[in-house]
Amino acid sequence: MRKLTFALSIASAMLGSAAAAQANETVNVGICVSWPGYAMMDVAKQKNLIPGYDLNIVNFEDPLGGHAALAAGQIDVYGCTADYIPVAVDAGLNEVNVAYLNPSYGVDHVVLAAGMTPETLKGKKVAAPQAYIGQLLMGLWLDRAGIAPGDVDWVNLNADEAVGPMLSGDLAAAYMYEPWISKVIEAAPGTKSIVDTTDPEMLKTGIFMDSLFMNKDFIAKNRPAALAVLKAEWDARAYWHANVEETNQMIAEYLKWPAADVASVIGTDGKSLAGGIYMFDFDESARTCGVLDGAPPFGLPNGSMAGSVALTNEWWIKLGLMKNTIDPAAGIDCSLMGDLVKSGYRQSFQATE
Numbered sequence: 001m002r003k004l005t006f007a008l009s010i011a012s013a014m015l016g017s018a019a020a021a022q023a024n025e026t027v028n029v030g031i032c033v034s035w036p037g038y039a040m041m042d043v044a045k046q047k048n049l050i051p052g053y054d055l056n057i058v059n060f061e062d063p064l065g066g067h068a069a070l071a072a073g074q075i076d077v078y079g080c081t082a083d084y085i086p087v088a089v090d091a092g093l094n095e096v097n098v099a100y101l102n103p104s105y106g107v108d109h110v111v112l113a114a115g116m117t118p119e120t121l122k123g124k125k126v127a128a129p130q131a132y133i134g135q136l137l138m139g140l141w142l143d144r145a146g147i148a149p150g151d152v153d154w155v156n157l158n159a160d161e162a163v164g165p166m167l168s169g170d171l172a173a174a175y176m177y178e179p180w181i182s183k184v185i186e187a188a189p190g191t192k193s194i195v196d197t198t199d200p201e202m203l204k205t206g207i208f209m210d211s212l213f214m215n216k217d218f219i220a221k222n223r224p225a226a227l228a229v230l231k232a233e234w235d236a237r238a239y240w241h242a243n244v245e246e247t248n249q250m251i252a253e254y255l256k257w258p259a260a261d262v263a264s265v266i267g268t269d270g271k272s273l274a275g276g277i278y279m280f281d282f283d284e285s286a287r288t289c290g291v292l293d294g295a296p297p298f299g300l301p302n303g304s305m306a307g308s309v310a311l312t313n314e315w316w317i318k319l320g321l322m323k324n325t326i327d328p329a330a331g332i333d334c335s336l337m338g339d340l341v342k343s344g345y346r347q348s349f350q351a352t353e
Contacts, residue, residue: 024054025222027229030070032063032080036265037102037210037277039251040240041079044232046250047239053228067213070095076218077229082211083133085331086313090324094216096333098230100288100305103298104197104208105278107265108133110141111176113166114190118145124172127157127165131321133208134159134175139315140202141195149319166191178264178275198274203298206288206308207315210277219333230336234282234347241270241281241349269351282340282347289334291341305332 031038045055060066063080070078071093078095085097116124121142128135139149155162155171162174166184173194176184185191197208212233219226240247248266252259267273278297286292290303301307309328316322 024052025225026054026056027077027225028075029055029057029229030066030075030078031057031059032066032078033061034059034255034257035210036251036255036257036262037279038079039254040233040236041077041229042254043236043239043247043250047236049235049239050228050232053225053232055229055232067093067095070213070215073215073217076215076222076225078213080211080213081133082209082308083131083136083207083312084213085211085309085328086316086322086326087131088213089326089328089331090322095213096216096219097211097305097309097331098214098219098226098333098336099212099233099285100206100280101210101212101233101285102277102279103203103206103210104133105203105272106196106198106275107177107277108137108208109176109181109193109196110138110173111166111181111184112173112192112194113169113171114188116172118147118194121145121147121172122151123153125153125155125165125170126173127155127162127171128175129158130154130156131316135319136207136312136315137195137197137202138173138175139319140205144201200299204300205311206298206300206304207312209308214333214336216333219336223336227336227339231340231345234285234340234345237279237281238347238349240266240279241352244268244270244352271349271351281349282345284348286337286341289332289337291334291338305334 029041041055041057044050066078066080067084069075082097088095126138128138159176159180162171163180163184165171166174167188181193214226248262249259252262265276266279267276272278283292284296287294287296287302288300288305295302296304306328309331313326
């Protein structure tokens with residue numbers, strides 16, 4: 001009898017464990033491209049920072065495809081660039097931006113061909129990937145140089161695709177990032193980077209951001225899960241800050257990158273890297289939402305998210321990619337960040353080196 005009771009107890013415990021394991025809810029998370037700034041969800045998954053939930057993470061390697069999946073409810077959460085917010089609002093997509101994650105901090109450049117000056121660019125060919133932050137950077141820099149979008153001949157090329165035309169003299173300027181900048185400058189002496197996203201005026205625009213999007217129905221119908229995922233993003237950043245080398249290696253394995261390449265984007269000091277990206281902590285991001293007192297970094301005002309979305313919308317219209325002026329508030333939902341603030345959640349960290 002004792003043996004039977006013991007066996008039943010073991011069986012009951014096993015069934016209880018199985019039921020507990022089955023009780024975990026799955027949240028479908030997407031990232032638009034292989035990029036360290038979007039990899040913190042995998043850190044949260046590996047370090048068990050979101051108890052009660054299983055994260056199913058999909059790498060789309062296709063920003064527009066990921067947005068389509070998010071809007072359709074095939075994924076719940078999506079890490080991608082913030083420049084899509086006005087487009088999503090204009091198209092009536094079922095998604096919103098819930099937090100800014102990190103600004104570009106020197107990744108993105110405009111490279112000027114040898115012998116060219118801003119004064120000689122009018123009528124010349126300039127390259128940038130259409131409907132992407134590279135086109136915004138090129139447009140803003142040209143505007144600062146007194147050149148309207150219609151004063152140049154735009155060519156839709158990614159950074160790697162622009163190398164050959166830059167070397168052949170077919171392009172006067174191009175949007176680029178490493179390693180293509182160094183390759184072009186080495187092969188064509190006199191070529192130079194004329195502006196990048198460490199430029200204070202570019203940082204103050206607040207538009208060169210990685211962002212976290214969520215499906216509206218996911219937020220409305222499963223708010224506890226939405227809050228848990230958002231908190232896990234910031235908890236993963238805290239873990240990275242305290243364990244940089246280990247976390248960089250985890251990210252490298254997840255992205256299938258060399259660890260040195262991960263460090264070349266997010267650095268080794270647990271905060272930022274000039275020439276890479278600047279990782280917001282929770283407090284900094286909450287201030288861009290306007291749900292926590294204080295100023296965000298880089299001269300951004302409190303609640304700057306709405307202004308940066310409006311500026312992006314303005315530039316998409318100038319560049320001929322949009323026709324309508326949208327309401328920035330329609331593409332933003334800072335209530336989740338606000339709920340975390342109300343719960344007492346805070347997080348602020350500085351570089352450790």
